[in-house]
Amino acid sequence: MAAILLDVDGVFHVSGEPIAGGADAVRRLRANGHRIRFVTNNTTRSRATLAEELRAMGIELDNEELQTTPRAAAETLAGRRVLALTMHAIVGELEGIELVGEDAEAVLIGGADETPETNLVFSYMNLARAFHELEAGAQLYSLHKNRWWQTRNGPLLDAGVFVAGLEYAADTDAVVLGKPSTPYFESALKALDADPSLTWMVGDDIEADIGGAAAHGMKTVLVRTGKFRPDVVEASRTRPDGIISSIAQLPDWLEEHL
Ligand SMILES: [Mg+2]
Numbered sequence: 612m613a614a615i616l617l618d619v620d621g622v623f624h625v626s627g628e629p630i631a632g633g634a635d636a637v638r639r640l641r642a643n644g645h646r647i648r649f650v651t652n653n654t655t656r657s658r659a660t661l662a663e664e665l666r667a668m669g670i671e672l673d674n675e676e677l678q679t680t681p682r683a684a685a686e687t688l689a690g691r692r693v694l695a696l697t698m699h700a701i702v703g704e705l706e707g708i709e710l711v712g713e714d715a716e717a718v719l720i721g722g723a724d725e726t727p728e729t730n731l732v733f734s735y736m737n738l739a740r741a742f743h744e745l746e747a748g749a750q751l752y753s754l755h756k757n758r759w760w761q762t763r764n765g766p767l768l769d770a771g772v773f774v775a776g777l778e779y780a781a782d783t784d785a786v787v788l789g790k791p792s793t794p795y796f797e798s799a800l801k802a803l804d805a806d807p808s809l810t811w812m813v814g815d816d817i818e819a820d821i822g823g824a825a826a827h828g829m830k831t832v833l834v835r836t837g838k839f840r841p842d843v844v845e846a847s848r849t850r851p852d853g854i855i856s857s858i859a860q861l862p863d864w865l866e867e868h869l
Contacts, residue, residue, distance in 0.1 A: 612644040613869060614805030616824065618790075618814030619651040619661070619677075621837015622858050623670060626725070626763035630836050632859025634669030639862035641671070646803045649677045650812075652755040652789040652819060654722030654770070655698045658682060678799055680754040680789035681705060681721070686798075687788060688717055688752065694744050696737050696773070697721030697754070698728060715744045720753045720777070720785070722770045725762060733773050745781035755789035757819060761838040790816075791823020811852075813861060815839050822849040832865075834858055 617623075623633040640647055649672060653661060658681075662674045681697070681704035689707040694715035701721060702710070708719075718741045723729040731737075745751055757769040774785050789795050800807060807828035814820025815837030824831050833839065833851040836858070844854075855864050 612646070613865065614646045614648070614800070614803040614810040615640060615865075616648050616650045616796075616799050616803075616810065616812045616829070617858075618812075618816065618820050619649055619665070620653060621761050621815035621839070622813065622834055623665065624668065625761055625837055627664065628763055629668040630857055630859075632857060634671075636858045636861050637670050637672070640865075643862065643866070645865070646805065647672075647676065648799050648803050650790065650795070650799050651677065652680055652722070652757060654680055654701060654754040654789075655724035656700050657704050660700070678795075678802065679704070680795070683788045683795055683798065684708070684719055684752065684754060687786075687794070688719065692716045693719050694741060694749065695719045695721070696732050696741055698724055698732060712740075713744070714747075715749045717750045717752055718744050718777070720751070720770060720774050722754055722757065723768065725767065733770070738773065738777065741777055742780050745777060745783060751777060751781065751783050751785040753785045753787050755819065756785065756787050757816075759838070761815075766838070790819040791826065793827065796824065796827045796829075811865070813858070817844055817847050817849055817851075821851045822847070825849060825851075832861065834861075 658679045662677050681701040692709045692711045753774040756771040756774045758771045759766045759769050810829045812824030812829050813832045815834050821831045831851045832853040
Protein backbone atom coordinates (compact mmCIF):
# COMPACT_ATOMS: atom_id res chain seq x y z
CA MET A 612 0.00 0.00 0.00
CA ALA A 613 1.25 3.47 -0.86
CA ALA A 614 0.85 7.00 0.38
CA ILE A 615 -0.57 9.24 -2.32
CA LEU A 616 -0.48 13.02 -2.49
CA LEU A 617 -3.12 14.38 -4.82
CA ASP A 618 -2.99 17.86 -6.28
CA VAL A 619 -6.48 19.35 -6.67
CA ASP A 620 -6.69 22.18 -9.23
CA GLY A 621 -6.26 20.76 -12.73
CA VAL A 622 -6.45 17.19 -11.41
CA PHE A 623 -10.00 17.05 -10.04
CA HIS A 624 -11.40 20.20 -11.65
CA VAL A 625 -10.69 23.21 -13.86
CA SER A 626 -12.44 26.42 -12.71
CA GLY A 627 -14.83 24.28 -10.64
CA GLU A 628 -15.71 22.05 -13.63
CA PRO A 629 -15.11 18.45 -12.45
CA ILE A 630 -12.70 16.25 -14.42
CA ALA A 631 -14.47 12.98 -15.19
CA GLY A 632 -13.70 9.99 -12.98
CA GLY A 633 -12.11 11.86 -10.06
CA ALA A 634 -14.63 10.84 -7.42
CA ASP A 635 -14.53 7.20 -8.50
CA ALA A 636 -10.71 7.21 -8.52
CA VAL A 637 -10.59 8.42 -4.92
CA ARG A 638 -13.09 5.75 -3.89
CA ARG A 639 -11.00 3.03 -5.57
CA LEU A 640 -7.70 4.28 -4.13
CA ARG A 641 -9.20 4.15 -0.63
CA ALA A 642 -10.73 0.71 -1.28
CA ASN A 643 -7.28 -0.51 -2.37
CA GLY A 644 -5.93 0.57 1.02
CA HIS A 645 -3.86 3.58 -0.02
CA ARG A 646 -3.41 6.53 2.31
CA ILE A 647 -4.45 9.79 0.68
CA ARG A 648 -3.77 13.47 1.24
CA PHE A 649 -4.99 16.32 -0.94
CA VAL A 650 -2.23 18.92 -1.36
CA THR A 651 -3.22 22.17 -3.00
CA ASN A 652 -1.53 25.48 -3.70
CA ASN A 653 -4.95 27.14 -3.79
CA THR A 654 -4.78 30.53 -2.12
CA THR A 655 -8.24 31.91 -2.67
CA ARG A 656 -10.64 29.87 -0.53
CA SER A 657 -10.74 28.50 3.00
CA ARG A 658 -10.02 24.83 3.58
CA ALA A 659 -13.63 24.20 4.65
CA THR A 660 -14.95 25.80 1.44
CA LEU A 661 -12.50 23.88 -0.74
CA ALA A 662 -13.34 20.57 0.94
CA GLU A 663 -17.06 21.30 0.54
CA GLU A 664 -16.56 22.02 -3.18
CA LEU A 665 -14.77 18.69 -3.62
CA ARG A 666 -17.52 16.84 -1.75
CA ALA A 667 -20.07 18.52 -4.05
CA MET A 668 -18.20 16.80 -6.92
CA GLY A 669 -18.75 13.47 -5.17
CA ILE A 670 -15.20 13.20 -3.80
CA GLU A 671 -15.18 11.74 -0.30
CA LEU A 672 -12.82 13.54 2.06
CA ASP A 673 -12.55 15.03 5.54
CA ASN A 674 -11.46 18.66 5.88
CA GLU A 675 -8.33 17.42 7.70
CA GLU A 676 -7.19 15.49 4.63
CA LEU A 677 -6.86 18.72 2.66
CA GLN A 678 -3.55 20.56 3.08
CA THR A 679 -3.62 24.24 2.08
CA THR A 680 -1.03 27.00 1.87
CA PRO A 681 -2.82 29.57 4.10
CA ARG A 682 -2.70 27.06 6.94
CA ALA A 683 0.99 26.49 6.27
CA ALA A 684 1.44 30.26 6.53
CA ALA A 685 -0.46 30.36 9.81
CA GLU A 686 1.92 27.76 11.27
CA THR A 687 5.07 29.43 10.00
CA LEU A 688 4.14 33.01 10.86
CA ALA A 689 2.24 32.46 14.12
CA GLY A 690 2.65 35.35 16.56
CA ARG A 691 4.31 37.63 14.03
CA ARG A 692 3.23 41.02 12.67
CA VAL A 693 2.39 40.44 9.02
CA LEU A 694 1.37 42.65 6.10
CA ALA A 695 -0.76 40.26 4.03
CA LEU A 696 -1.48 40.78 0.34
CA THR A 697 -3.99 37.94 0.12
CA MET A 698 -7.57 37.32 -0.92
CA HIS A 699 -10.12 38.21 1.70
CA ALA A 700 -11.56 34.67 1.73
CA ILE A 701 -8.44 33.20 3.37
CA VAL A 702 -7.93 35.80 6.08
CA GLY A 703 -9.88 33.58 8.52
CA GLU A 704 -7.29 30.83 7.93
CA LEU A 705 -4.40 33.05 9.10
CA GLU A 706 -5.24 32.39 12.73
CA GLY A 707 -2.53 33.38 15.20
CA ILE A 708 -0.97 35.91 12.84
CA GLU A 709 -1.22 39.60 13.73
CA LEU A 710 -2.29 41.30 10.51
CA VAL A 711 -0.93 44.84 10.31
CA GLY A 712 -0.81 47.69 7.81
CA GLU A 713 2.63 48.95 8.80
CA ASP A 714 5.69 48.06 10.91
CA ALA A 715 5.46 44.44 9.75
CA GLU A 716 7.97 41.70 10.55
CA ALA A 717 6.92 39.83 7.44
CA VAL A 718 5.15 40.46 4.14
CA LEU A 719 2.95 37.59 2.97
CA ILE A 720 1.84 37.37 -0.65
CA GLY A 721 -1.04 35.11 -1.64
CA GLY A 722 -2.39 34.04 -4.99
CA ALA A 723 -4.72 35.48 -7.57
CA ASP A 724 -8.23 34.38 -8.48
CA GLU A 725 -10.59 35.04 -11.38
CA THR A 726 -12.40 38.00 -9.76
CA PRO A 727 -11.69 41.77 -9.77
CA GLU A 728 -10.50 41.40 -6.15
CA THR A 729 -7.11 40.37 -7.54
CA ASN A 730 -6.81 43.88 -8.95
CA LEU A 731 -7.26 45.41 -5.50
CA VAL A 732 -4.97 43.02 -3.62
CA PHE A 733 -2.08 43.54 -6.05
CA SER A 734 -2.62 47.25 -6.62
CA TYR A 735 0.39 49.53 -7.06
CA MET A 736 -0.40 51.04 -3.66
CA ASN A 737 -0.31 47.65 -1.91
CA LEU A 738 2.85 46.52 -3.73
CA ALA A 739 4.55 49.82 -2.87
CA ARG A 740 3.48 49.35 0.77
CA ALA A 741 4.96 45.84 0.75
CA PHE A 742 8.19 47.15 -0.81
CA HIS A 743 8.44 49.77 1.92
CA GLU A 744 8.09 47.12 4.64
CA LEU A 745 10.72 44.92 2.97
CA GLU A 746 13.10 47.87 2.77
CA ALA A 747 12.51 48.45 6.48
CA GLY A 748 13.56 44.87 7.25
CA ALA A 749 10.46 42.69 6.91
CA GLN A 750 10.95 39.18 5.46
CA LEU A 751 9.13 38.15 2.29
CA TYR A 752 6.91 35.03 2.29
CA SER A 753 4.70 33.75 -0.51
CA LEU A 754 1.96 31.13 -0.44
CA HIS A 755 3.37 29.95 -3.76
CA LYS A 756 5.22 31.37 -6.74
CA ASN A 757 3.16 29.89 -9.56
CA ARG A 758 3.53 31.55 -12.96
CA TRP A 759 0.01 30.82 -14.22
CA TRP A 760 -2.89 28.44 -13.79
CA GLN A 761 -5.42 26.85 -16.07
CA THR A 762 -8.97 28.24 -16.11
CA ARG A 763 -11.93 27.33 -18.31
CA ASN A 764 -10.96 30.35 -20.46
CA GLY A 765 -7.33 29.29 -20.78
CA PRO A 766 -4.14 30.14 -18.87
CA LEU A 767 -4.36 33.06 -16.44
CA LEU A 768 -1.51 35.05 -14.90
CA ASP A 769 -0.84 33.94 -11.31
CA ALA A 770 0.73 35.81 -8.40
CA GLY A 771 4.31 34.59 -9.02
CA VAL A 772 4.90 37.73 -11.06
CA PHE A 773 4.27 39.90 -7.99
CA VAL A 774 6.52 37.75 -5.81
CA ALA A 775 9.30 37.96 -8.39
CA GLY A 776 8.73 41.70 -8.75
CA LEU A 777 9.11 42.36 -5.05
CA GLU A 778 12.15 40.07 -4.88
CA TYR A 779 13.69 42.13 -7.65
CA ALA A 780 12.80 45.53 -6.20
CA ALA A 781 13.80 44.75 -2.62
CA ASP A 782 16.75 42.52 -3.63
CA THR A 783 15.56 39.62 -1.50
CA ASP A 784 14.35 36.02 -1.91
CA ALA A 785 10.86 35.01 -0.87
CA VAL A 786 10.30 32.00 1.36
CA VAL A 787 7.76 29.87 -0.52
CA LEU A 788 5.28 28.12 1.78
CA GLY A 789 3.32 25.93 -0.66
CA LYS A 790 4.51 23.36 -3.19
CA PRO A 791 7.37 22.80 -4.05
CA SER A 792 8.77 23.89 -0.68
CA THR A 793 10.36 21.40 1.71
CA PRO A 794 8.18 22.29 4.75
CA TYR A 795 5.03 21.81 2.69
CA PHE A 796 6.00 18.33 1.44
CA GLU A 797 7.40 17.34 4.86
CA SER A 798 4.14 18.33 6.49
CA ALA A 799 2.19 16.15 4.02
CA LEU A 800 4.49 13.15 4.56
CA LYS A 801 4.25 13.56 8.32
CA ALA A 802 0.45 13.68 8.20
CA LEU A 803 0.44 10.30 6.41
CA ASP A 804 3.35 8.93 8.45
CA ALA A 805 4.87 8.15 5.05
CA ASP A 806 8.33 7.42 3.74
CA PRO A 807 9.04 9.57 0.65
CA SER A 808 10.31 6.59 -1.35
CA LEU A 809 6.93 4.86 -0.86
CA THR A 810 4.93 7.99 -1.67
CA TRP A 811 3.45 9.08 -4.99
CA MET A 812 2.70 12.66 -5.96
CA VAL A 813 0.01 13.08 -8.60
CA GLY A 814 -0.39 16.48 -10.26
CA ASP A 815 -0.72 18.56 -13.42
CA ASP A 816 2.20 20.93 -12.72
CA ILE A 817 5.58 19.67 -13.96
CA GLU A 818 7.43 22.16 -11.71
CA ALA A 819 5.60 22.54 -8.40
CA ASP A 820 4.10 19.03 -8.25
CA ILE A 821 6.38 16.69 -10.19
CA GLY A 822 9.76 18.44 -9.90
CA GLY A 823 9.06 19.38 -6.29
CA ALA A 824 8.06 15.90 -5.17
CA ALA A 825 10.89 14.21 -7.10
CA ALA A 826 13.40 16.52 -5.43
CA HIS A 827 12.07 15.28 -2.10
CA GLY A 828 12.52 11.60 -3.00
CA MET A 829 8.95 10.79 -4.02
CA LYS A 830 7.65 9.03 -7.10
CA THR A 831 5.51 11.06 -9.46
CA VAL A 832 2.61 10.76 -11.86
CA LEU A 833 1.70 13.60 -14.21
CA VAL A 834 -1.89 13.91 -15.47
CA ARG A 835 -2.64 15.21 -18.96
CA THR A 836 -5.34 17.58 -17.65
CA GLY A 837 -5.37 21.11 -16.21
CA LYS A 838 -2.14 22.95 -16.97
CA PHE A 839 -0.48 19.95 -18.66
CA ARG A 840 1.27 21.02 -21.90
CA PRO A 841 3.20 18.40 -23.92
CA ASP A 842 5.78 20.94 -25.14
CA VAL A 843 6.53 22.10 -21.58
CA VAL A 844 6.97 18.50 -20.43
CA GLU A 845 9.26 17.70 -23.39
CA ALA A 846 11.39 20.77 -22.70
CA SER A 847 11.62 20.05 -18.96
CA ARG A 848 14.48 18.16 -17.37
CA THR A 849 11.98 16.68 -14.94
CA ARG A 850 10.78 13.20 -15.92
CA PRO A 851 7.67 11.92 -14.14
CA ASP A 852 7.62 8.19 -13.32
CA GLY A 853 4.29 7.98 -15.11
CA ILE A 854 2.06 10.09 -17.36
CA ILE A 855 -1.65 9.27 -17.46
CA SER A 856 -4.60 10.74 -19.35
CA SER A 857 -6.40 11.83 -16.20
CA ILE A 858 -6.99 11.02 -12.53
CA ALA A 859 -9.52 8.39 -13.71
CA GLN A 860 -6.62 6.15 -14.86
CA LEU A 861 -4.66 6.42 -11.60
CA PRO A 862 -6.05 3.40 -9.68
CA ASP A 863 -5.36 0.94 -12.55
CA TRP A 864 -1.99 2.51 -13.33
CA LEU A 865 -0.85 2.26 -9.71
CA GLU A 866 -1.91 -1.37 -9.35
CA GLU A 867 0.31 -2.16 -12.37
CA HIS A 868 3.30 -0.12 -11.22
CA LEU A 869 3.47 -0.55 -7.45
MG1 LIG B 1 -2.69 21.71 -10.16
